[in-house]
Amino acid sequence: MLEDVIDPETNYSIIEMGFIRKIEEIEEGKIKITLSPPTFWCPPLFLYMILADVRQRLSDRYNNVIIQVVDHHDAEKLTSCINSGKRFEECYKDEVEGNSYMKIRERFRMKRERGDKLSSLALSINGEFCKLIYEAKRK
Numbered sequence: 274m275l276e277d278v279i280d281p282e283t284n285y286s287i288i289e290m291g292f293i294r295k296i297e298e299i300e301e302g303k304i305k306i307t308l309s310p311p312t313f314w315c316p317p318l319f320l321y322m323i324l325a326d327v328r329q330r331l332s333d334r335y336n337n338v339i340i341q342v343v344d345h346h347d348a349e350k351l352t353s354c355i356n357s358g359k360r361f362e363e364c365y366k367d368e369v370e371g372n373s374y375m376k377i378r379e380r381f382r383m384k385r386e387r388g389d390k391l392s393s394l395a396l397s398i399n400g401e402f403c404k405l406i407y408e409a410k411r412k
Contacts, residue, residue, distance in 0.1 A: 274334065278326045281382075282319045291408075292323065294343060302336040309344040317347050317365060318377065324355040 278287045295307040310320055324340055331338045340355050342348040354364035
C-alpha cells in the first residue's frame with residue numbers, strides 16, 4: 274500500500290528509502306506506523322508531505338491511522354500535528370507564508386511526472402546520498 278508513497282526530495286519510494294520502521298495492526302480497523310527518515314535533519318516540509326500521503330493511503334483501508342515519527346529533530350511536533358489532522362501551515366505557522374506548502378507539493382509532483390533529465394538526475398543523486406546515510410545508520 275505504501276510502495277507508491279514517494280519522498281519528494283529524492284523521488285524514491287519510502288519503502289526503498291527505509292522510512293518504515295514498524296507497522297502494527299492494533300485492532301480491527303486501527304493501525305500504527307512508525308517512520309524514520311534517512312536523516313535526522315530531513316526537512317519537515319518534505320517529511321510532512323510523506324506523512325500526509327501515508328495517512329491518506331492507509332485511511333483507504335483503516336478507520337484509525339496513528340503515525341509516529343522517530344529519529345528526527347522535530348519528531349514530536351510532526352507526530353502530534355499529523356495525528357491531530359493539522360495542515361502543515363497550521364503546524365509550522367510561524368515558518369510558512371500563505372499557501373507555499375501546496376505550491377511546493379504541486380511543483381514536486383509536476384517535476385516527478387514530467388521526468389525531465391536534470392530534475393531526475395538531481396533527485397537521483399540526492400536519493401542515492403540519502404540511501405547511503407540510511408544504510409550507514411542501520412549498521
